[in-house]
Amino acid sequence: MNVLIMGCGRVGARVAAMLDAAGHQVTIMDTNPASFRRLPDSFRGRREVGNGMDGPALEKAGILEADAFMAVTQGDNRNYFASQMAREVYGVKRVLCRIYDPIREKIFSELGLETFSPTSIGAQIMFDMLLGQQEEK
Amino acid sequence: MYILVCGGGKVGFYLAQELLNAKHEVLVIERDPGRAGQIADELSSNILQGDSCEATTLDAAGVARADLICAVTGDDEDNLVICEIARQRGVPRTIARINNPKNEELFKKRGIETTVSATQVVLAQIEQELPTHDVIPLLQLHSGLEIIEIRIPETSPAAGRSVRDVLLPAESMISLIVDPGGVPRMPSGDTRLNAGDALVVVTRKDSLPMLREVLIGSTHGMDT
Numbered sequence: 617m618n619v620l621i622m623g624c625g626r627v628g629a630r631v632a633a634m635l636d637a638a639g640h641q642v643t644i645m646d647t648n649p650a651s652f653r654r655l656p657d658s659f660r661g662r663r664e665v666g667n668g669m670d671g672p673a674l675e676k677a678g679i680l681e682a683d684a685f686m687a688v689t690q691g692d693n694r695n696y697f698a699s700q701m702a703r704e705v706y707g708v709k710r711v712l713c714r715i716y717d718p719i720r721e722k723i724f725s726e727l728g729l730e731t732f733s734p735t736s737i738g739a740q741i742m743f744d745m746l747l748g749q750q751e752e753k
Numbered sequence: 754m755y756i757l758v759c760g761g762g763k764v765g766f767y768l769a770q771e772l773l774n775a776k777h778e779v780l781v782i783e784r785d786p787g788r789a790g791q792i793a794d795e796l797s798s799n800i801l802q803g804d805s806c807e808a809t810t811l812d813a814a815g816v817a818r819a820d821l822i823c824a825v826t827g828d829d830e831d832n833l834v835i836c837e838i839a840r841q842r843g844v845p846r847t848i849a850r851i852n853n854p855k856n857e858e859l860f861k862k863r864g865i866e867t868t869v870s871a872t873q874v875v876l877a878q879i880e881q882e883l884p885t886h887d888v889i890p891l892l893q894l895h896s897g898l899e900i901i902e903i904r905i906p907e908t909s910p911a912a913g914r915s916v917r918d919v920l921l922p923a924e925s926m927i928s929l930i931v932d933p934g935g936v937p938r939m940p941s942g943d944t945r946l947n948a949g950d951a952l953v954v955v956t957r958k959d960s961l962p963m964l965r966e967v968l969i970g971s972t973h974g975m976d977t
Contacts, residue, residue, distance in 0.1 A: 669829070669830060670853075670855075671855055691830070692806070692834075693806055693828070693830040693831050693833070693834045694830050696830065696833070696834055696837075697829065697830035697833055697834070697859075700833070700859060700862075700863060701859055704859060704862040704863065705858060705859055705862065717807065719807070719808045719809065720806070720807070720808065720834070720838070723808065723837070723838055723841050724837075726841070727837060727841070
């Protein structure tokens with residue numbers, strides 16, 4: 617699969633490395649070239665400096681050939697905006713979008729995006745961990 | 754009308770002031786507490802401090818009974834999100850400010866038809882002022898139609914021919930001809946097009962290249 621990832625933070629770098637190791641063609645973009653330090657030395661994919669909300673930058677990063685797009689910058693609205701660009705303007709088939717705010721995440725998923733909220737997921741895991749611990753005592 | 758203005762920068766502030774003068778009920782939502790305090794002093798507290806991209810803030814502002822929401826922050830992604838949440842909350846009309854004119858397409862695809870781009874307005878103004886341009890955009894209509902002005906050059910394949918004999922692209926119409934003496938005329942099929950005439954044409958944006966070819970000929974000059 618040809619995957620374009622926007623945002624080379626901890627999650628972006630990690631999922632990029634995982635996909636690359638699994639034999640997929642990966643391009644990762646970030647506005648700050650220093651972010652690419654988070655990628656392992658073994659990463660064979662492309663690193664593109666650019667803003668994923670900018671059409672020409674997305675095209676340079678190869679969005680027209682991408683089978684999937686992932687938006688994992690720190691900004692919920694940026695992720696939403698770039699995901700809709702990928703979907704509505706460039707017709708990318710799979711678009712995954714991270715939204716920290718659970719309320720916005722619910723609204724955006726109702727609008728047809730594949731979204732996930734690390735806030736909800738993390739809270740649920742901690743909840744389960746804590747209650748699990750209590751039960752063992 | 755109850756109008757929510759999201760973003761208390763210069764655009765949001767003056768917009769709210771005008772709307773209040775026009776006797777509308779207005780609430781400005783501004784994220785920055787300092788700026789919000791300033792606006793509270795000047796707009797006699799028609800202000801809510803909070804992030805208008807958060808549904809909870811919009812709910813606190815009474816978004817459900819708003820007749821209109823104006824998303825006028827300096828960030829296009831925030832303006833898109835505000836309009837999307839407002840629509841999901843049932844606001845019948847949304848107006849978005851667009852900073853990067855290239856983003857207009859995405860707003861339209863998301864069904865946010867009413868967008869305002871200062872950059873686009875200034876660009877169009879510059880094109881009107883530049884005499885080297887052979888196609889001058891005059892007005893964009895929201896149906897995707899555009900009103901433009903074209904000056905017929907000496908080398909135009911249309912020069913000397915009647916309106917009827919010039920094959921225009923679909924949904925394009927010559928609505929006015931101004932001759933070099935400045936006299937305006939409504940054209941009929943028999944009206945002859947002469948070099949130096951300025952034509953006011955209603956057309957579709959994507960028909961511009963063909964229109965240029967028919968009325969100007971070889972594609973000299975800059976792209977608009």
